[in-house]
Amino acid sequence: MRELRERIVREVRKVVVGQDHVIDVLLAATAVGGHVLLEGVPGVAKTLLAHAYARAIGVEFRRVQFTPDMLPSDLTGTMTLRPSASTAATGGADGDLVFRRGPVFTNLLLADEINRTPPKTQSALLEAMQEQQASVDGVSHALPDPFVVVATQNPIEYEGTYPLPEAQLDRFLAKLDVGYPTERDEVAVLHLGRRGVSPATLDDVVAVVSRADLLAAREQVDATTVSDEVVEYAVALVRRTRELPSIALGASPRAGVHLLAAARAAARLTGRSFVIPDDVVAVAPAVMRHRLLLRPEAELERYSPDDAVRAAIGSVPVPR
Numbered sequence: 001m002r003e004l005r006e007r008i009v010r011e012v013r014k015v016v017v018g019q020d021h022v023i024d025v026l027l028a029a030t031a032v033g034g035h036v037l038l039e040g041v042p043g044v045a046k047t048l049l050a051h052a053y054a055r056a057i058g059v060e061f062r063r064v065q066f067t068p069d070m071l072p073s074d075l076t077g078t079m080t081l082r083p084s085a086s087t088a089a090t091g092g093a094d095g096d097l098v099f100r101r102g103p104v105f106t107n108l109l110l111a112d113e114i115n116r117t118p119p120k121t122q123s124a125l126l127e128a129m130q131e132q133q134a135s136v137d138g139v140s141h142a143l144p145d146p147f148v149v150v151a152t153q154n155p156i157e158y159e160g161t162y163p164l165p166e167a168q169l170d171r172f173l174a175k176l177d178v179g180y181p182t183e184r185d186e187v188a189v190l191h192l193g194r195r196g197v198s199p200a201t202l203d204d205v206v207a208v209v210s211r212a213d214l215l216a217a218r219e220q221v222d223a224t225t226v227s228d229e230v231v232e233y234a235v236a237l238v239r240r241t242r243e244l245p246s247i248a249l250g251a252s253p254r255a256g257v258h259l260l261a262a263a264r265a266a267a268r269l270t271g272r273s274f275v276i277p278d279d280v281v282a283v284a285p286a287v288m289r290h291r292l293l294l295r296p297e298a299e300l301e302r303y304s305p306d307d308a309v310r311a312a313i314g315s316v317p318v319p320r
Contacts, residue, residue, distance in 0.1 A: 001027075001031070001217045001220050001221070001265075001268040001269060002268070002269055002270065002271045004027070004209060004213055004217055005023070005024065005027055005269055007056075007208040007209065008023060008027060008053065008056045008057060008208060008209065009023055010208075011052070011055070011056040011205045011206065011208050012049065012052045012053055012056055012205065014052070014192075014201045014202075014204050014205050015045075015048055015052045015192065015199045015201050015202050015204075015205060016045045016048055016049045016052055017181065017185045017188045017189050017192070018181040018182060018185030018186075018188070018189075019045065019049055019178065019181075021176075022038070022049060022176055022178060023049075023053060024266075024269055025173075025174050025176055025262075025286060026050075026053050026148075026150065027057075027217075027265070027269070028173070028174075028221075028262055028265035028266065028269070028283075029148055029173050029174065030057065030146055030148055030214065030217075031214075031217045031218050031220075031221045031265050031268075032173065032218070032221055032261040032262070032264070032265055033146065033147075033148075033218075034148070034172070034173025034174070034258065034261065034262075035129050035148060035149040035150070035151070035171060035172050035173055036148070036149075036150050036151070036172060036173060036174050036175075036176065037114075037151045037152075037153070037169070037172045037174070037175040037176070037290060038050075038150065038151065038152045038153075038175075038176055038178050039152070039153050039154075039155050039175060039176070039177055039178065040152070040154075040155070040177065040178030040179065041154065041155065041156060041180075042154060044178050044179065044180060044181075045178075046152045046178055047063065047110060047112060047152065048199065048202070050063075050108065050110045050150045051063070051110070051202065052202060052205050053108070054107070054108040055202070055205040055206070055207065056205055056206075056207065056208055056209065057207065057208075057209040057214065058207030058208075058209055058210065058211070059106075059107035059108050059146065060106045060107045060108070060144070061106065061107070061108045061110070062103040062106040062108075062109055062110070063103075063109075063110040063112060064103050064104075064109065064110065064111055064112065065112045065113065066111060066112060066113050066114050066115075066116045066117035066121070067116055067117060068116060068117065068118065068162075070117045070118070070121050071120075071121060072120055072121050072123070072124035073102065073136070074102065074121070075102050075103060075104050075121060075124050075125060075128075075134075076102045076104055076124050076128075076134040076135070076136050076141075077099060077100050077101045077102035077104075077105070077134070077136055077141075078099075078100055078102070078136065079097045079098070079099055079100075079136065079137055080097070080098055080099075080100045081096070081097060081098075082096050082097075082098045099136060099139075099141065101141070102134070104124075104125070104128050104134050104143065105134070105141075105143060105144065106144065106147075107144050107146055107147060107148065108146075108148050108150060109128075109147070109148070109149050109150070110150050110151075110152070111125060111149055111150070111151040111152070112151075112152050113152060113153060113154065114151040114152065114153055114164065115153045115161040115162055115163060115164055116161055116162070117162065118162055119162060119165070122162070122164065122165070122168055125149065125168075126167070126168050126171060128143060128147070128149070129149050129168075129171045129172075130171055132145070132147050146214060151172070155177075166249065166291075166293065169290045169291060170252055170254055170255070170291055172290060173258050173261070173262060173287065174258075174262065174283070174286040174287055175286060175289055175290035176286055217268075220268050220273075221261070221264045221265050221268055222264075223273070224264040224267050224268055224272075224273055224274060224275060225273065225274045225275070226260060226263075226264065226274070226275045227274070227275075227319075229319035230263075230275050230276065230277060230280065230319065231260065232319070233277055233280060233316065233318065233319050234256055234259050234260050234263065234280050235256055236316045237259070237280065237284060237288075237312050237313065237316050238250075238251045238252075238253070238255050238256040238259065238288070240312040240315060240316050241288060241291075241292055241308060241309070241312050244308055244311055244312065245295075246294060246295055246298035246303050246307075246308055246311075247292055247293065247294060247295065247298075247308055248293045248294065248295045249292065249293035250291075250292060251288050251291045251292060252291060255287060255288055255291050258287050259280060259283065259284065259287045259288070260275075260280075262283040262286070262287050263275045263279040263280045263282075263283055264279075266279040266282055266283050267279045277318050277319055281313055284309055284312075284313060285306050285309045285310075288305070288309050288312075289305040289306055289309060290305070292305040292308050292309070294308070
């Protein structure tokens with residue numbers, strides 16, 4: 001899996017510079033069947049990164065721009081009337097109802113500005129994320145495998161948005177804060193080829209991963225061994241977030257499942273077949289920051305979920 005990661009990073013760097021850590025999380029999510037929430041200001045290449053990653057791993061990619069007037073059927077698809085041969089010739093109205101699949105039927109779905117769409121549409125996406133299926137007119141339709149949602153949201157503009165409910169946030173394996181690049185990386189960005197303002201090198205990104213490679217990565221992650229001490233350490237971290245005085249709602253048991261899955265993937269990315277406490281610590285902020293609800297007084301003191309995760313890590317003894 002480590003060699004797989006290097007191949008993907010090499011391709012994505014043709015269009016995006018300085019976001020290797022995001023690629024690591026996207027690969028981990030693909031391997032464990034999770035989803036990723038990217039939060040960052042406009043212009044830091046969140047959309048471009050997701051598109052380039054999908055090209056590099058050779059899967060189908062679709063982008064949906066979420067808007068306040070978006071309906072669930074715009075995402076899942078609709079039943080449409082297909083005229084039969086006889087009615088088409090006579091101009092009649094009879095025909096067969098057929099299901100026209102929506103953009104959710106893909107391998108990697110970019111849900112752009114996910115918090116701009118109403119709760120009803122978000123609930124349709126929630127079913128897809130959790131059940132890997134979409135229900136239309138009472139009939140469930142299976143989604144492709146793999147199926148990964150990469151959602152984005154803008155942290156500085158909240159007018160006209162619908163905050164994601166805690167139940168939906170809890171379905172994301174990880175949340176990443178995509179910040180500005182370093183000065184060196186920003187210079188490298190300007191050296192990339194362009195057609196006007198559009199990247200000219202996106203077409204140069206080719207698939208370097210096969211479906212067999214993805215299945216092998218999934219099997220490797222599932223086969224990664226975890227000692228009882230590391231499992232207990234992960235549980236202790238999750239439970240500790242529920243006891244912190246700054247937290248109104250701590251991490252759920254699902255957070256523990258996701259934490260251990262992400263730690264397994266992190267171990268494989270470093271070339272190990274077993275998980276150590278450092279793997280759990282490394283992925284803890286990304287896995288838990290979006291699952292913690294701060295108390296109002298903590299927010300007034302500019303306390304952040306990352307501060308709470310660090311507090312939990314600092315208060316739980318590391319197994320030796």
